Amino acid sequence: MTFLRRDLWLGRVDPIRLDACRVAVAxxxxxxxxxxxxxxxxxxxxxxxxLSAAAVRHVPVAPPLPSAWLPWFGAALFGSILAxxxxxxxxxxxxxxxxxxxxxxxxxxxxxxxxxxxxxxKLILLGLAAPACYWSLDRRAPTPQPAWPVRVLQATLLLHxxxxxxxxxxYGDWLKDPWVLWTQANGVYRTAFAAWLLQQLPIGxxxxxxxxxxxxxxxxxxxxxxxxxxPFGVAFGLIFQLAIALLMYQxxxxxxxxxxxxxxxxxxxxxxxxxxxxxxxxxxxxxxxASLTRRVGIRHTF
Numbered sequence: 001m002t003f004l005r006r007d008l009w010l011g012r013v014d015p016i017r018l019d020a021c022r023v024a025v026a027x028x029x030x031x032x033x034x035x036x037x038x039x040x041x042x043x044x045x046x047x048x049x050x051l052s053a054a055a056v057r058h059v060p061v062a063p064p065l066p067s068a069w070l071p072w073f074g075a076a077l078f079g080s081i082l083a084x085x086x087x088x089x090x091x092x093x094x095x096x097x098x099x100x101x102x103x104x105x106x107x108x109x110x111x112x113x114x115x116x117x118x119x120x121x122k123l124i125l126l127g128l129a130a131p132a133c134y135w136s137l138d139r140r141a142p143t144p145q146p147a148w149p150v151r152v153l154q155a156t157l158l159l160h161x162x163x164x165x166x167x168x169x170x171y172g173d174w175l176k177d178p179w180v181l182w183t184q185a186n187g188v189y190r191t192a193f194a195a196w197l198l199q200q201l202p203i204g205x206x207x208x209x210x211x212x213x214x215x216x217x218x219x220x221x222x223x224x225x226x227x228x229x230x231p232f233g234v235a236f237g238l239i240f241q242l243a244i245a246l247l248m249y250q251x252x253x254x255x256x257x258x259x260x261x262x263x264x265x266x267x268x269x270x271x272x273x274x275x276x277x278x279x280x281x282x283x284x285x286x287x288x289x290a291s292l293t294r295r296v297g298i299r300h301t302f
Contacts, residue, residue, distance in 0.1 A: 024260035165217030
């Protein structure tokens with residue numbers, strides 16, 4: 001079978017996919033962490049309530065921080081995320097970011113979201129792989145890299161979708177009740193856009209949306225995994241995640257995090273063209289700024 005080929009997992013591949021994933025992961029992690037940081041004192045310090053510490057069942061829990069340490073931890077966390085984003089010392093930045101974000105998750109793991117685990121897995125793989133840097137401050141010549149980090153991340157997305165669909169069928173009511181999605185859209189996760197759609201769309205449309213979502217999840221290993229089906233599967237998946245972001249309150253960050261997986265399924269040639277276009281825009285912008293500096297006589301003092 002194609003997915004069991006030795007060279008598929010142990011061969012060498014163009015590093016641009018993993019490096020583009022690095023940028024997408026760091027950007028989505030930065031957005032998520034900035035939104036969550038408003039409640040950092042409640043989550044990370046002794047001032048807040050921690051569900052995991054009060055749980056009857058034992059789970060690994062890290063000790064909370066003293067409140068006075070919170071700014072220093074924030075500097076380390078955001079500094080490592082920004083270093084990973086700009087590609088400065090990517091291996092060390094990935095491990096530092098993983099340590100900080102992993103600690104933030106372990107302070108109260110029962111309250112942490114699923115996307116926290118996704119981020120940690122990605123950061124570990126980025127630390128192990130140290131992707132060659134196209135979009136970065138590091139000036140290393142990219143060379144072919146082992147394929148296995150890319151394959152592990154690709155398989156993670158496909159397994160997530162399939163198992164989510166299987167859980168809805170085996171343990172949920174998605175095949176028994178056509179109004180599950182409509183009920184969820186009316187629940188506590190309802191956004192303003194979802195409320196508007198509930199008023200505008202016939203109720204039967206929600207049943208079709210429910211079955212379309214379930215079909216996509218169950219068939220995603222084929223739709224996205226097979227090269228021939230991939231353009232349709234990736235387009236379907238992006239629409240699927242966008243709908244979740246628009247219809248479910250606070251799940252926009254989950255969709256944003258899953259978007260970073262999709263970069264790994266894009267054609268390397270397309271990513272190279274995007275990279276070349278970004279380079280041209282940057283160079284043109286730099287030339288424009290240099291020209292403006294000469295015209296107005298501005299001198300840089302830093």
